[in-house]
Amino acid sequence: MSASRFFSDNAAPVHPAVMEAMAAANRVDTAYDGDALSGALDAAFSDLFETECEALWIATGTAANSVILAHFTRPWQGIFCHQEAHIEVDECGAPGFYAGGAKLMTLPGDGAKIDLAALESALAGIRRDVHQVQPAAISITNATEYGLAWRPDEVAAVGDVARAHGLKLHMDGARFANALAFLDCAPADATWRAGVDALSFGFTKNGAMMAEAMVFFGGSGGAGLRELKKRGGHLLSKGRFVAAQIHAMLRDDLWRANARAANAGAAALAGACGERLLYPVEANELFVRLSAEEAARLRAAGFDFYDWGEGAARLVVSWDQDAAAVAAFAGAIAAL
Amino acid sequence: MSASRFFSDNAAPVHPAVMEAMAAANRVDTAYDGDALSGALDAAFSDLFETECEALWIATGTAANSVILAHFTRPWQGIFCHQEAHIEVDECGAPGFYAGGAKLMTLPGDGAKIDLAALESALAGIRRDVHQVQPAAISITNATEYGLAWRPDEVAAVGDVARAHGLKLHMDGARFANALAFLDCAPADATWRAGVDALSFGFTKNGAMMAEAMVFFGGSGGAGLRELKKRGGHLLSKGRFVAAQIHAMLRDDLWRANARAANAGAAALAGACGERLLYPVEANELFVRLSAEEAARLRAAGFDFYDWGEGAARLVVSWDQDAAAVAAFAGAIAAL
């Protein structure tokens, strides 16, 4: 079954270590986020990122992104993001909802990386008056919507622009683990050392059940963050079960091992795709040219994936898919 | 440990049958709410309520209440509720957030039941013009914030007012199971047969992990419900694990058994409280007179509970607390 499923890492199961951690958390404990597991998140992420972190669990990536961005932005301000960013395209307007109508200000860029010149040009074009929406933040996605990893120096270039204009820099890390597994650098290098103020660190796609972390480097700075989370209905009353998932993912670098497994599968698949590839494969997603007829043949053979407009498809490898599962699909593609 | 904990049913563990159902759901499946377990909720609640239901899972009671009320209300309208209702007092303004600034219009009433005369008087006092916020819905809580169960005929009296004024009737059922266990009636009698349009059916306090159902009787009527849920960041990508919890709670009436156990514990405790009781004990909560000195003595003996203003306390019995656990606390109270 896992052999045939390449449409989304959200369809993957939960890692056994996460299930065990949830079972272990099944005891009487304080409600909401007053429990020891929730309380230990700051320290866990501070260790991982080699700096003081403030970290809160939350059940979805959409909520993580929205709460962080709303925390950084007043309703009359704006947030720069790529025109194909998840927050722009796939969250039903959640960031605008949480931020009281703040505007997403979209930018172009290859492979869903914000083009730096376009960013600077957009900034230069905004009059500093009350008629125009003034930017408050920049959001980048790592790995991007096309599965590319932002290199630390690329992030730093955006971070420099952010700092120069007094903007906060947010990283949507729904697949941060996959990006890090590719970059093979310290988590700090890809984030706060490059100017990132807050990270949506995704675990759900990578082996957790419903667990993301909102990680603020150097503190969340200012009131309102926990109110936004509560007000959004995201303060689960048995929050220890979410915190437990995150701890399980961090323990012994499970997050990295899972991401490496998924990336390795994607790399193996990439070999079979050759000229079909629309983008280099750096994380666990592949975007490939595929005619409707070819797609139909693969589906007839039992493989499942996602159409990506006309003549293209998205293939996603999950943490649980072993070499054999990938090999079967790779063979089917190579045989087209 | 469970012997000493009476401060919140949110602190209780998850029922083993729920844990097993979650483990069983740990397989590859469709993302979001496209899976079979999510899809089977309509039928499950339709069976339970003996009418066609539309039912969606959601992870918290605050979100359930807010999404339903926002679905029923336009931003310039209002929602009648008791002045001590959870939506008014304990949700950080979530309903106003989800409903775009809609107003909660608070009413008095004994035991946190809306006073019918006050409701009718409030309705009579609203001019039908553009200056005044016009009501769109009424929300009642069953069991109430003081642990009282709304009888079907009491609900029906509110339902009649709602229908006469074109208002939707919402029931916050964070402890619906406890109310039903007390009423010992058909779920339909306490809800749609009495005029309820939608129910927030809570399972988390009663043995689930993070699972509530938004149940619409006769359909949710109109676009926007799923968009509100998604936009709030509440469409979990592995939603099957929430649906699984609900199915486990519905199977063999586990929800009712758990609620009966908690109610029985509360009844036993009530016997020891005697004159201390501020309200009749109908569900699993007790509100008792308790001086600061008495509270300190109980806490020194290891019992944990919640202060309720000066000279009073809230005691909550959870589904997992057996007769012995309750007896110990009852004894300590009787001995004060």
Place this chain on the structure above:
Amino acid sequence: MSASRFFSDNAAPVHPAVMEAMAAANRVDTAYDGDALSGALDAAFSDLFETECEALWIATGTAANSVILAHFTRPWQGIFCHQEAHIEVDECGAPGFYAGGAKLMTLPGDGAKIDLAALESALAGIRRDVHQVQPAAISITNATEYGLAWRPDEVAAVGDVARAHGLKLHMDGARFANALAFLDCAPADATWRAGVDALSFGFTKNGAMMAEAMVFFGGSGGAGLRELKKRGGHLLSKGRFVAAQIHAMLRDDLWRANARAANAGAAALAGACGERLLYPVEANELFVRLSAEEAARLRAAGFDFYDWGEGAARLVVSWDQDAAAVAAFAGAIAAL
């Protein structure tokens, strides 16, 4: 015609001096609020209030109240006000709209003055946690909805509570002129010296056409005020015509003269009402017992006024109504 109209000071004409000032402003000038008349408001109010003021024009009282309160409040916070305050009862939820869903927290009190003990009790009852809406501001109305003037020491008592709890104090002064004409004190005494942070200073009811001032004592403190005004669509492109109205009202204390005239009429009318009066008459409004039959007789005689629930009526005297006009109505009431 003016002889028969006692239903609202919004129905009154515009004072000739205001019309002249608008005509004088009818020249080419900078757009929005970049003109000299708009720019001179700070100084004009600083003079009047004997302290440094930041003052912005706006076209309606609802907008003035909403923009000020939204400037003082984050969406998850609350604003204390009287349960019959205009912002609660008569603005279609505008403050909640502008403040992103912030909650109005209503309090009782005689004559629509907030009861100080109720305020302190409400403050004491709020847990400082993320579940409960935390207050950010208090709004009082001077003159109140029942035409009573807040004395400087009464305001100061609320101001002390505000300061002690870190809350901003807003005064809705839709009829501030009438209150001041009654109090006969320095405007400073009734406002910032008593702890008021911002005033909605109404001119429209008192002889202007569409002109209110948002007056901040000691500066508006922090970004966002002008954005809220613009974002609400309240930055009129020919704003000089609004500023001109305010300057005309301030010139030679026209605002005070007009208010005195209206108050004098109300006082004369009060003499005829005697036992009918529900509240002392301190400004230009009277609330009187009046049976439906009596109301009908007065209306049959050509007098127009506003019903105030069953068996009562509201009578309003405007700046333009002379002694003869009032005398006629007084006579008719006396003759009932």
Place this chain on the structure above:
Amino acid sequence: MSASRFFSDNAAPVHPAVMEAMAAANRVDTAYDGDALSGALDAAFSDLFETECEALWIATGTAANSVILAHFTRPWQGIFCHQEAHIEVDECGAPGFYAGGAKLMTLPGDGAKIDLAALESALAGIRRDVHQVQPAAISITNATEYGLAWRPDEVAAVGDVARAHGLKLHMDGARFANALAFLDCAPADATWRAGVDALSFGFTKNGAMMAEAMVFFGGSGGAGLRELKKRGGHLLSKGRFVAAQIHAMLRDDLWRANARAANAGAAALAGACGERLLYPVEANELFVRLSAEEAARLRAAGFDFYDWGEGAARLVVSWDQDAAAVAAFAGAIAAL
């Protein structure tokens, strides 16, 4: 003075006939929009547009656009507009504020006219699921931000797309009069006959003081419009003075005469600009190539205008600027 001012038609004076109408409205009358002048708007616009219209006054164009668009759109939906549209660029996010966080979905197009192919492509690219913001309306500006008039058949092409996809079509007519003066067609042809559902009909730039009309063709369809206006603080208590301005502008086609005068001035100026013109001149705005040095020389000679990025300028002719005023500027440009 008017000879030198070409930076904005918002800087122009108010037409004497409008001033007279406002003076004539200065009598006792019903408050808000209950007066006869407000009530006569429906009929006045129904006459002008040869169909049944529902028309409301409002004080600013930003408010007109925002209220109409919010009336057409639910918070989770979107509004197509040109990427340089006033609602996107110059209103501080007002439409998003009024519409509860609804998204503006921007499109390219020459001269700030939405490109039809881009619109259709955008529509085709939206998956009909809960993750993506679904469009509810299209907004076009006539005349456009670059002073171009939408021809009736161009509007109809957009109207066809709107109807085919169930979208409302809004026209921002801040300079509708100038567009109509150029098109020389029936107002109906440029609006409802071409599929427009609602028009923001601007009068302020064209000789009024603060008066725009929200005109709905065939009725505004559904509750909430007046609530949005009130809730935004836009229900002026002496609304008769706004209605009076609109009636004055409609009387004897003053709106058309003023627009023709401004357009004629722009045409005269266009002759002097020759190769400098970036766009054809169809209304009262010119966009011209102008070096910084040339701009400085014109300003030194006393002419005022607006820079439009680097190396370009915007010149606007107002209704009150006569041939001599324009000739002086034209001469100075020709002499560069």
